[in-house]
Amino acid sequence: MSLLNKYKEVRQRSEDICKPLQVEDYVVQPVVDVSPPKWHLGHTTWFFETFILKPNVTDYKEFDPNYNFVFNSYYETIGTRVVRTDRGNLSRPGVEDVYKYRKHVDAAMEIYLENELWKELHDLVLLGLNHEQQHQELLCTDIKYILGNNPLQPAYDTGTATELATAKSAGFIDVTAGICEIGYIGDGFCFDNELSRHRIYLQDYSIADALVTNAEYMQFMEAGGYTDFRHWHSEGWDWVKNNNVDAPMYWHLIDGSWHNYTMQGLKPVDLDAPVCHVSFYEAAAYAAWKGMRLPTEFEWEAASIQFEWGSRWEWTDSAYLPYPGFKKAEGAIGEYNGKFMINQMVLRGASEVTPPGHSRNTYRNFFHPQLRWQYTGIRLAK
Amino acid sequence: MSLLNKYKEVRQRSEDICKPLQVEDYVVQPVVDVSPPKWHLGHTTWFFETFILKPNVTDYKEFDPNYNFVFNSYYETIGTRVVRTDRGNLSRPGVEDVYKYRKHVDAAMEIYLENELWKELHDLVLLGLNHEQQHQELLCTDIKYILGNNPLQPAYDTGTATELATAKSAGFIDVTAGICEIGYIGDGFCFDNELSRHRIYLQDYSIADALVTNAEYMQFMEAGGYTDFRHWHSEGWDWVKNNNVDAPMYWHLIDGSWHNYTMQGLKPVDLDAPVCHVSFYEAAAYAAWKGMRLPTEFEWEAASIQFEWGSRWEWTDSAYLPYPGFKKAEGAIGEYNGKFMINQMVLRGASEVTPPGHSRNTYRNFFHPQLRWQYTGIRLAK
Amino acid sequence: MSLLNKYKEVRQRSEDICKPLQVEDYVVQPVVDVSPPKWHLGHTTWFFETFILKPNVTDYKEFDPNYNFVFNSYYETIGTRVVRTDRGNLSRPGVEDVYKYRKHVDAAMEIYLENELWKELHDLVLLGLNHEQQHQELLCTDIKYILGNNPLQPAYDTGTATELATAKSAGFIDVTAGICEIGYIGDGFCFDNELSRHRIYLQDYSIADALVTNAEYMQFMEAGGYTDFRHWHSEGWDWVKNNNVDAPMYWHLIDGSWHNYTMQGLKPVDLDAPVCHVSFYEAAAYAAWKGMRLPTEFEWEAASIQFEWGSRWEWTDSAYLPYPGFKKAEGAIGEYNGKFMINQMVLRGASEVTPPGHSRNTYRNFFHPQLRWQYTGIRLAK
């Protein structure tokens, strides 16, 4: 597909995700980690305006100079910005204005993309599209949070998203010790954090061929998993007690039976589906309770051709750190990944709300260990 | 005017205030003291539904049972409710649904009000209307906050609200010591906190016949008023330092000259207008700098026929406490005023966004001393 | 008694209070409102050094210039100071050094006091002594807090302090409406907040001739007083829930029977003693539950010759505000009282740990409404 067509397709998909929303749903920010949908729509547009159009298109007319302040996420290079906790306090620019902003930038980008591009800008546009795909996933997880934490528990849609993956397990895959290579190889797009490809040495290990199911996780709950400190990291145990956690996010005990909020509204928990919306602490505690552990990201990658993945992001017991030879790009783009390489854990795989084709088996997602509004699940290792 | 007509008029006015808003403006809550406009519209409606219709109209059909949870403000008697800080996290019910809710309740109320009412319900309806008028003022102050703290600083409207009152002073009015009566007397409506009317003794005092102007307040600023602790209460001084306060709310120093955000957008500060959006701490510090003081609410009331008032709520040096003989009503209505009689200061008068006819010279408004998003000004005494 | 003898007596009493302490007890600050005993000993000394010796005694040699930073409490006039929450982090100056500091200042003061003094300094020395007496009371309440919140619950002493006052009531005293005078009159010492003496008008009221007893307060507890919001101020109810309050401070339910920590250690609650260590919120809630109210400070003062007082500070329903004609002194001494006249409630009377002769029936003590580490009790009015 041409870059222009790819551009149109990705941009359209963001707007498609928002179609079932009411205007009000675009505006709120119930917790700091969630951003208002209109902010995602504006921010991904700002990325193209700031990094492609303004520096490279001589006669480009900026849509509104104030938008830089509103839609910059975390690029210190680009100047001051609205504090993250304040995003949900902004009623303006309104939703209609944000869509106008998108049209304005898209028109300029499409003209630009009809011409030839140097290699560098080709990569930058591709980065912008992958960036927008990441925000498409966040759009889904944030919309789920906004609706799922509303006392009316409205459904997002009845048809689009499905959370019906089932996890069928035949057991464990054994992998023999030895040297293997880790990191991206090939001609396609990858993020800087997947490089450089390098050798590591792995000991013998076994890794599950399927994710932990809701039924299995409920056994942990019924066995008192949330009340026995021995399974937990010390900071995880504090997190459980301070937040009175006793089930995955979105679970509600109604008349003695567990339900969870899905994009289609509140439903009885599907026992065969992989458990979802658990924190790293819960994933690690579950594994400890089973007498096992989480795989490292290297074990995961090395074995990934031998199992199915993609229905859930999978917590690993690897901290998010640079690979040997990792290099930050010059300028603002260099802030993309490297500066977050502390205090976060790596997740591998993809989820049902990851845009198709966006992930790959060298992809490194990362979140703080207490977070669980993403579609996060558990694969065991031993 | 009949109660029915009064009802229609008051209810309509709330919706008129919101006409210039975009849907997004109805939703946000930038600080805890501000509520989303749609919440005000819903809450005032909930008041009639809960206290008039549900207990008194046998065949009344509740609009939506979940709304009680969403639109209850602070009535513990009526059940659990959305935490005040969470009001801005709720995208649903949407604005359209809130207007439907109003229509539904208005239809039932209008049928009800066409019939005769016992005295008790007459008073309760009147309370509901005065309650809605109080929220009309909050609608204005909250909308001002929502727009005035947006980085785009959009105007609310170009015609409706005016902040052009000027404060012309001929000096001080001297009042001679003696017994006088305080509190409401008459046949009209008053709040329970204005009762019982009772005698007090006042010493000789003098009270200004006009409010402090912006020009006068700027002298305080230029004299270093915000950097000299001696003028301030101890908690006021902490407030100044912790919040880096150096001017009234909504003031911005642009190219060396003071502007302030008004409902018509950002304007140069009008020197002759009364200073507005100051906290009790600032009002008291200004008075101390002048070698004077704020009046008590009793001094204010006793002298109030001798000066003009109504352009600004005026901080007094009286704490909000019960009058002798104060009685809480039975049931939820008893929570209206009495339970707030701690840690707040009384304001007297009215402001340009107070609904016409709503206030009177025995009216007791009250806020915490650090708040300044209301239209609050300063009258001196000595 | 000569001023010199008065000086010696008061200064000695502070050290006597500390005699039962171990060195470690002098150092800690378990909550922000409590100060380490060695800080009280140093601060009261600093008062004399700073306000009497340094400005008035030409050849006075300051003990240690760093002590101004450590022992200043809240006098902005005198320079920066250790933040209040940091007092318990300072192991130095040590206890022995603080006693040396006292000796050094006392030696200079005693020479100074042997000579004649102008009126102004006489008053300042008297203020310093009354100031030290106030800190003697705080020494007792803070020591009680330090020991009473230690898991070992050590007794302070077995003989000195007694909490055995009983509250015997014959009922209510009726007072007839009329003008009366409030505020200090006489030749002795009083604080500036007791002035000026002025007329007020009081309505008819009745005031209890004794304090509420532990037995009476337990009836409130048993009737569910802590779980029924209707008795409480709104901020009081939040305080109850946020702090899980269900009894006065220092009370512990041991094997089904209520005990409280006293200076002599943990004891069964004395049913006939006046209830102690309650907040304003609790006092007001108790009164509301009884269908009564707390007296105002004016009602209290006007009736005070007709009842016994002095075993407990008594919460009134009066906010701490200036009397008509109140004037702050010039300079640092002006910071003594006036700057605290916001957000606090007045207490009248005295407690068993108030130095003998320190209080009087015009004395105005004041604390924030949630505090209860002072010896605070309840007198009803109606």
Add this chain to the structure above:
Amino acid sequence: MSLLNKYKEVRQRSEDICKPLQVEDYVVQPVVDVSPPKWHLGHTTWFFETFILKPNVTDYKEFDPNYNFVFNSYYETIGTRVVRTDRGNLSRPGVEDVYKYRKHVDAAMEIYLENELWKELHDLVLLGLNHEQQHQELLCTDIKYILGNNPLQPAYDTGTATELATAKSAGFIDVTAGICEIGYIGDGFCFDNELSRHRIYLQDYSIADALVTNAEYMQFMEAGGYTDFRHWHSEGWDWVKNNNVDAPMYWHLIDGSWHNYTMQGLKPVDLDAPVCHVSFYEAAAYAAWKGMRLPTEFEWEAASIQFEWGSRWEWTDSAYLPYPGFKKAEGAIGEYNGKFMINQMVLRGASEVTPPGHSRNTYRNFFHPQLRWQYTGIRLAK
């Protein structure tokens, strides 16, 4: 050396460290990470009482049952404990009682150690001694914090501790890619987190043969290192701004020249000494500014025989995670290391206040990335 003699030697050393202290210095806890010295003395004693004496010595008489509550650090298995932030609020047990407690436990331990021990208890005693050595280091770092943050800046001692190590560098050591083994091997004591010894693969790398000096670090400061976000992790940059960090801990700019607080008091910064008391964020920012990086813990260990180490703990760019085959011990001892394996970074080496012989080149120390009250320094890699 016999285990008995080793026991005596280690136990004596803890008390020697405290000899220069005043009683007051034993009591305070200026920040949550620092514990009062008397708590360290009690807690290390509690370890022997709880894990050796109580379960194994039939007629052992517990010193005081309340001490378990006071001196438990983080062992959930053993019961409730004083919240960590509360340690500095406890004046009792006093210092003298803590020394009595030590004598009581030492007497019982010495009798016990004169007899033969099974292997398991031998290891447990050894663990207790290594545990006490770790607290000896914390005693030093905590005492430094207590005195160095006191406004009087008292010296700890004039002779004992020296911070005079100099860092002389001949450049970088090159290491060739290949498999190597990591983790403890041998017959001596090691912590469970050093096991199991396992193979890893390392790429080519170079590692500095000396630590970064104060002179070198000052170049970073002078080049604006603390004001240029590009060198910093995102969370590190927030930490710099929120805490106004502009130099290593304990540094003070006096009359234009940098001094730092040492155990001998305030001194001009020694330019040739290794920089100390820097956070991981500062270490990483310094390395980024130099165009280099921190070594991983594996690179450090593999090259450690080729350079001198021991004057400073050295931040690595490795998160604290379990080695392959890591196993927690059964029971409370299993809480020693494993439950902390999240959100912390590994430090290698030892510092001048590490007990002689306590560390080794497989030793894994770990702290949160923002902490810097430990003796922490920087070794570069590339």
